[in-house]
Amino acid sequence: MDENNLLEIKSLSVGFLTHSGFLEAVHDIHFTIPQGKTVAVIGESGCGKSLTAHAILQLLSATCRIVRGSHIYWKEQDLLTLPELGMRKIRGGELGIIFQEPMTSLNPVYTIGEQLKEAIQQHKPCSRKQSHIEAIALLNAVGFPEPALQLIRYPHELSGGMKQRVMIAMALAGEPDLLIADEPTTALDMTTQAQVLTLLQSIQRAFKMSILLITHDFGIAQQLADHVIVMYAGQIVESSSIDHFFEKPLHPYTQQLLNAVPGIEKRHHRLAVIPGVVLPLTEKITHCRFAARCPHADKICWEKEPQWNLLDQNQRVKCHLYDKHYPVKKKVIEVSFNSASLITKSAADAKSLLTISNLKIHFPVRQGLLKRKRSFVKAVDGVNLTLYEGRTLAIVGESGCGKTTLAKGILRLLPISGGGIHLNDQDLAQLSLRRFRHYRQQLQIIFQDPYSAFNPRLRVSDIILEGVRTLQKKRNLFQEESLLQSLLEQVGLPQDSADRYPHEFSGGQRQRIGIARALAVSPRILLCDEPTSALDVSIQAQILNLLVDLQKERNLTYLFISHNISVVSYLAHEIAVMYLGRIVEYGDAKTLLESPKHPYTQLLLSAVPTIKKPKEIVIPVKINHTDLPSAANPPQGCHFHPRCPFVMERCKQEYPGMVALNPSQKVACHLYEN
């Protein structure tokens, strides 16, 4: 064993006992984590990356079994032979862990100080005073402002990013040599994510520890990792140092996955789609696990499992393409240009379809015995937007900025407090709900969470046709059937889906059902509320391609809500940036992404870890460690001023008006006035 290696995993296989047999979710993996380095494990959901982390920590569920012959060496000691008592000393101590969900990882009935001190005393018995001092030092290390005051706070008083910092501080309490971070920023906003990632980077240097980073995001891996491991169907298919990895991805799976990541430069391409599904792992597999989905697959791929091919000291791949004994010819994959390209008509040619003017949605806060309306949460506070026919307007912003409220307000699912929504010449905001029903079919919505979007007791056919049946006076079974079949075909679902229940489908398929349901009443405008944020990259590519196709076929207008800049830059024609209920910047997608003007837009764009960026990300604006303020009590003057690096005296006094910088870009910021 190499002296430098902290952790060495040798032929680890882990599986579940299921009704249909032993499901080997991790199959024969090898890797090492050297001292002081960051290793990223990348893969889509279900590839076994989290299970690997749990196996290292010995935190497996009761139905999990580690296959005999597996070894996990931690500093030359096999963890799998260690009794639970010995493991407890290592886990949380030398081996630290941060979980994905900071909301549930802290106990809500204890202050963060108590929880932190408990973690400290667990590994280093010391006096109360000593642990108090140490707790303050730890909070300081993870970038808490005024740590001494924060110790007496309860978890619910902190934002998600702050909770994740506490989790990191607790992991640091054990002075770990290796920190296992299981999707540490997936549940966080992009600006918070950027802060947590920079924090991880800096504490790694300060504490000289190793990190095992588990992620599905190439951008995060690019930013943090020294070495990347790609997992597919329970196997490691590629292992490479970070520089080689992004320069020259080897495995066809990695290549396709990288091509599936949307971005501005792919606007006129179709996103790469990996055909087929992951093969079932309950059977014994003797061929390449990716063969069925691989464009290069040859006879040998179906006969023999590929072995490791060492290309370079730092780059290994499990693929016959690189095998000297059985060379497989690489096929040229055509990238279909224009087949799904966005409609490129300029905004000037497009007809405006829906005009939102000064829309306000305020929620009353009732207090006291008589529940009087004391104050208002101004979730949407005077929004002006125009949707052009056949084009996509994207709304971006952090969670809690009012994006979803705006969409629900447009659909009149929430009461509107003021302003107008003009569809052609009809003001929808003025209509009574009864009269608004006639307009409902023109506006439809696709939801974010494909799991709560469908009534589990209804069959797919009933779900899709519900709207049609409501609108029709008389039922026409023949017409319904043909509509159903054509919708299923359009969204790419098998014809036999109609009689099945939503839980029988995967996340991506469910999102297709959601799209079919929305299309059933032939709407003109589709509100997409983060439709791909719950999906894997390769599935996301399929859905985005579908949305682009449908827009062309049906001349649909999209209002696309997202916090994912790369998705927005791929899909949107116009972008509006929203902050605390107001639009702060609006413009043509290309212009806005290339030259963001509002400091908030700049902050958002710099926070996105993209693959193309150099390793050391440069944040042009210094982020203040304050999180998004609450919409119930927005700051005086410009809402963004407490976080703004260019704040002026004027910003604290008055809210800036919208200034048109050029025909295709408007911004609400005092910097650009006059």
Added chain:
Amino acid sequence: MNLSFKFVILPTDALLWLVFLIIMGFVLFARGKMQLAAHWYQVFHRRPLTIIAAALLGVFLSISLLDSIHYRVMLPQNNNSDPNFYDAHISSVFDKIVSPLGTQTEKTYSSPLSSDPDLKNHYHILGTDKIGQDVFYVSLKSIRTGIVIGILTTLVMLPFALFLGLIAGYFQGLADDIIQYIYTTLSSIPGVLLIAASVLSMHIFIEKNPLAFPNIAERADLRLLSLCVILGITSWTTLCRLLRAEALKLREMDYVQAALSVGVRKTRIIFRHILPNVMHIIMIVIVLDFSSLVLAEAVLSYVGVGVAAETFSWGNMINSARLELAREPVVWWPLTAAFLLMFILVLSANIFADAVRDAFDPRLRKRR
């Protein structure tokens, strides 16, 4: 035509048969529908325990139904008497079927399967009680009381709980406030007190109008019915509260929002999207309540405000066991018999309800 007997329709008989006919109608309806039929196939498919439970429930139900067809036998005519001269005693079809069982009485207690020479050459598999009645017969007759209380109380309670719970949860606002005040007030009154007060005023009503209820059986039946109604009115709050909470949660689900956005009406949303998704809660609460109602009957009889003393019921059997257990030698069989039948009824109801719930939940169906 001159029949030798006359049917007597007691209110609880009518209600019990009505429920039964509705269930049968539903079964016939379900047979026509492929999907529903498939669900019911799922309930029994490869589940021997469920089949046993259903069979036991079937036996219990048939006994109580047969026991709910009452008639009065025409007495042998005297020379100059009224041609319509019927026995004051009301008997049921069930009595007829098990006919010697009800009439073979002893003087007093006898232990199960006793062959004591003092007995009148009858075997009593569960012995006899204080007045010499066959305990097996008594506990079988008690089935009807248990089932009536379980089913009719649920029938009274369900509309309150469903209607008010879903309205409060779905519409919120003023309706929610009012409904919450009602059930908070109702559940703050001690249940036994309320039941005792209502039952006692019912007694007084019966005593004051003796002519309206000429028969002892009719009076006892009225007491049983009033008990069901009172229990129903006092016990809907738990389910109502659960349903309100669930409706509050479900109304925010995306699928409800999606239905609203295509213009589905609110009443239809409640019936199509909310009600089917709270069915599992209703099922669980009904079955649990069914068990606790059978037990509540015993407790109330013990306090003296339950069913009439002459009604056969497990509650009365348990009530008398208080003295029997103090005897030497201990008279244990009436209590055991009551306990055994209650146990079988409640357990098979639970097992059956569990299977039904699983089969009707599309999410669980594939996993088995």
